[in-house]
Amino acid sequence: MRFVIVGAGRVGLRTARVLREEGHEVVLVEGHDDQATRVRDAGFDCVEGDGSREELLVEAGVENADALGALTGDLNTNFAACLIANHHDCRTVMRIDEDYREGIYQKYADEVDEIVYPERLGAIGAKNALLGGNLQAIADVAEHLQVVLFTITDDSPMKGYNLSEVTLPSQARVLAFGKAGGPMGVPLPDDSLETGDRIAVLADFDVLGDVRQLLLGRSAEETAAAAVEG
Amino acid sequence: MVKANTGEADRVKESLAALDGVVEAHVVAGDVDFVAKTVADDPGDVKRVATNAIQTINGVEGTQTYIAMD
Incomplete structure (x- = not known):
């Protein structure tokens, strides 16, 4: 399958690695140039810039992607990326930063198919x-x-x-x-x-x-x- | 702009909308959880709504106030 991952920090890059190991195609979108360099050094395709802008997501292949993971630490970027991806009939997964927001986004954010709260998954592992x-x-x-x-x-x-x-x-x-x-x-x-x-x-x-x-x-x-x- | 610490978005939104001086309240995506629009006659009125009224709603963690210029 084809995936677009917005945000190549600790959550996004790790997710991209797991997907690649399982044989999927992944393109990352990352706003910080030093991090984008690290992503390319790790052998990934990387579109550099603001993941809440449609032209960048199109460049990353959102039109043909099966799903988009909005995994930056910035909720506005994540939500905007999901809105755009949803418009392109892409499945959307959004990272949130505080657990009380999980229910709010599940209820109100119709454009978001799934919410992830990395700390909760970390807590299960711990x-x-x-x-x-x-x-x-x-x-x-x-x-x-x-x-x-x-x-x-x-x-x-x-x-x-x-x-x-x-x-x-x-x-x-x-x-x-x-x-x-x-x-x-x-x-x-x-x-x-x-x-x-x-x-x-x-x-x-x-x-x-x-x-x-x-x-x-x-x-x-x-x-x-x-x-x-x- | 209202930041909450609870998932009970409906209750907080209704409490905001019911306040004297608040004309609109919305659940929003992003760093804050609600936007409440207030119409006030003077800055003291804004303070009364933002500080005394909104902050006392259970689940509200903080507010930021912006004054419209147009």
Whole structure:
């Protein structure tokens, strides 16, 4: 696919790299000449100038692009770039700078298809690193809804059972399943849960603790706390 | 120009529009979140609206005031 990325700072350039690694065509638009030089040195096509001007976005190929990512730190530039891209029937993704604005832009900015708040994604990564090992938050689907990937351990209460025997709370669903070392796939009722298998669950925050306890067992701290209470 | 710290854009916009002296309020894209247009007889009136009234709306973080010249 073809993408235009406006803003070649830490978010834009990194996004461009990931897209290129996956075989997509990327053109960047960058206003600072020293940064534009770095972008070209990294082997990218770069249009130099203000990404909120239509002639520059046209030069970058917005007319034939599948999507435009407005990823500068400047909201006015980002919104203007999305308006222009939307006019050219391009899918639009806009970076915002403060989390309270996420809902406002989702509601009012019809021209913007998707909002990204890099700090939120960074927080998910940091949370995974802090939690470690057997539980990985994949995405916040909504305010109270999260997709979490669990890796079955020797201590998992459901180890040895089939997926059909796993009774999750009503506010949770199994989305995907993968045997240890194998790819993730559609979950089947007779898939058995063994150590190292991975199971992706969509769960409401209210029941996430119950799901974790069912699939992973009590954490060491909880076991210790229960022993003290007992 | 009104900067907020809340996602409740509708509530803030309605609170702005309901103020005495405010004739228009809009949600805007960019560094600020709302633009409120005020008609006032003198600078004291502008101060009353901008400082005393708008700043007391829950979720408003700050304001900048510009005076139209035309």
